[in-house]
Amino acid sequence: MxxxxxxxxxxxxxxxxxxxxxxxxxxxxxxxxxxxxxxxxxxxxxxxxxxxxxxxxxxxxxxxxxxxxxLGAMVKEIKENGRLSVSLIGDYVISSVEGECCTIHTKNNKKYEGTLQNIKPSIHAYANESKQIDRSTENYEIVIDEEVFCKADINNLGIDVGDMVSFDTRTRITSSGFIKSRxxxxxxxxxxxxxxxxxxxxxxxxxxxxxxxxxxxxxxxxxxxxxxxxxxxxxxxxxxxxxxxxxxxxxxxxxxxxxxxxxxxxxxxxxxxxxxxxxxxxxxxxxxxxxxxxxxxxxxxxxxxxxxxxxxxxxxxxxxxxxxxxxxxxxxxxxxxxxxxxx
Known part of the structure; x- marks a missing residue:
């Protein structure tokens, strides 16, 4: 073969x-x-x-x-803090993509990179709250890799509700024959x-x-x-x-x-x-x-x-x-x- x-x-x-x-x-x-x-x-x-x-x-x-x-996600809400909440496409546990890099695909064919994080991602900033936060969809948001600080900044990028979100696959093929990827x-x-x-x-x-x-x-x-x-x-x-x-x-x-x-x-x-x-x-x-x-x-x-x-x-x-x-x-x-x- x-x-x-x-x-x-x-x-x-x-x-x-x-x-x-x-x-x-x-x-x-x-x-x-x-x-x-x-x-x-x-x-x-x-x-x-x-x-x-x-x-x-x-x-x-x-x-x-x-x-x-x-699987993937869609932009559900543009938040006042300049971040995005998501609605999942397909059935999966959202914590499986926590901290994962992603791409937002806009309706006018632009692409923006970001990371899906829970809303309290830092041990230094939130201590035990970061560990204990409920891993449910409403406690996650996309942090966009652009200088955005409010909802208006997001609107100016052309990002809107219903835009598609894909997660990095992190594809690896090992010398021992394993294939790892989303x-x-x-x-x-x-x-x-x-x-x-x-x-x-x-x-x-x-x-x-x-x-x-x-x-x-x-x-x-x-x-x-x-x-x-x-x-x-x-x-x-x-x-x-x-x-x-x-x-x-x-x-x-x-x-x-x-x-x-x-x-x-x-x-x-x-x-x-x-x-x-x-x-x-x-x-x-x-x-x-x-x-x-x-x-x-x-x-x-x-x-x-x-x-x-x-x-x-x-x-x-x-x-x-x-x-x-x-x-x-x-x-x-x-x-x-x-x-x-x-x-």
């Missing part, structure tokens, strides 16, 4: 800010990738991108999905998908059936794959993170196959089919249940899609925080996708 190529895609994707609702640049990245490989694609009204590679069987079609949108959910899987497309082309893989590759842009808020899915889709497979933690089975070294999430069970026969594929090719996998989780597969099914549906992907530690995975988990995920589309 060409690790350098996979790393390249993931690093490039992570370098493009794309909180839900602000995904145009990353969508262009995906489109340019597809154009350069002469792959047929369509763009939805709300920005999702779908690419199609035809296979021998054009009736039993599979749609894979990944999502290009990430937003590995789901850009690690998007990188996997691009790698698979390249693999199909470069190795002239003959697909057993037609495959759609769907890149959605509203997954973090629950309606990523609610539309724009080809009606001939018989199997809908979301490629997204596997949850790590206490009482979880997933690891950073295997492909994680979800059997049930907060919405209920995934398709039993399709899960068993994946298990058998893994056993045939000695693909390292873990079965798991994600009790606090939803996916594009669920969005698709709730939209009325009559298809078998499943979810698998790389195991990711500290999901929706400063995340980590290992190249082995990405490799096992790629192996399972390639095995499936070739079988």
């Amino acid at each position: 060409n690790y350098n190529l996979l790393y390249k895609y993931i690093k490039e994707l992570l370098s493009i800010p794309s909180p839900t609702g602000y995904t145009e640049d990353v969508e262009k990245y995906v489109v340019n990738f597809l154009k350069s490989r002469d792959i047929r694609y369509k763009i939805a009204n709300k920005g999702s991108v779908i690419a199609t590679i035809e296979g021998k069987d054009k009736i039993n079609v599979t749609t894979f999905s990944t999502h290009v949108d990430t 937003y590995l959910d789901d850009k690690a899987a998007v990188g996997v998908m691009l790698y698979v497309i390249d693999y199909i082309i470069l190795n002239e893989i003959s697909l057993s059936h037609t495959i759609n590759f769907l890149f959605t842009n509203y997954e973090e808020v629950g309606h990523g794959a609610s539309a724009f899915i080809p009606k001939d889709t018989m199997n809908f497979i979301a490629i997204d993170l596997g949850c790590l933690g206490e009482k979880q089975n997933s690891t950073e070294y295997d492909v994680s196959i979800c059997t049930k999430d907060s919405n209920g069970p995934y398709d039993y026969k399709l899960i068993n089919y994946f298990i058998n594929l893994c056993k045939e090719d000695s693909i390292n996998y873990k079965l798991d249940i994600y009790d606090n989780y939803g996916s594009d597969a669920i969005s698709a099914i709730r939209s009325g899609l009559d298809a078998k549906f499943a979810l698998f992907g790389p195991g990711i530690y500290a999901s929706h925080g400063y995340e980590r995975t290992h190249i082995k988990s990405l490799e096992e995920t790629i192996k399972l996708i390639i095995k499936y589309i070739s079988n």
Whole structure:
């Protein structure tokens, strides 16, 4: 496997800010990738991108999905002290981005840097108050890296309520194969998908059936794959993170196959089919249940899609925080996708 190529895609994707609702640049990245490989694609009204590679069987079609949108925030209030309160995009603990550098993306296409701090960030100034302050959203503010002292100063910069906020990813790839970054959910899987497309082309893989590759842009808020899915889709497979933690089975070294999430069970026969594929090719996998989780597969099914549906992907530690995975988990995920589309 060409690790350098996979790393390249993931690093490039992570370098493009794309909180839900602000995904145009990353969508262009995906489109340019597809154009350069002469792959047929369509763009939805709300920005999702779908690419199609035809296979021998054009009736039993599979749609894979990944999502290009990430967590983030929006400017909720311009405060009298010249700072900004925020409203979160997606579900995460705000203390996970405390002290993190961020960028404010204004509606007139300007960018300003800042830092998200709690309102009493200094031990020297606030002593125990700094330690004991409730880590809730209303106790956080963006300190902008500009000479601003009041609300009028912020207005003069062109910053307004509803402007987007992206947080620095702090992407690191270690010599031991670990990838650390914000937003590995789901850009690690998007990188996997691009790698698979390249693999199909470069190795002239003959697909057993037609495959759609769907890149959605509203997954973090629950309606990523609610539309724009080809009606001939018989199997809908979301490629997204596997949850790590206490009482979880997933690891950073295997492909994680979800059997049930907060919405209920995934398709039993399709899960068993994946298990058998893994056993045939000695693909390292873990079965798991994600009790606090939803996916594009669920969005698709709730939209009325009559298809078998499943979810698998790389195991990711500290999901929706400063995340980590290992190249082995990405490799096992790629192996399972390639095995499936070739079988």
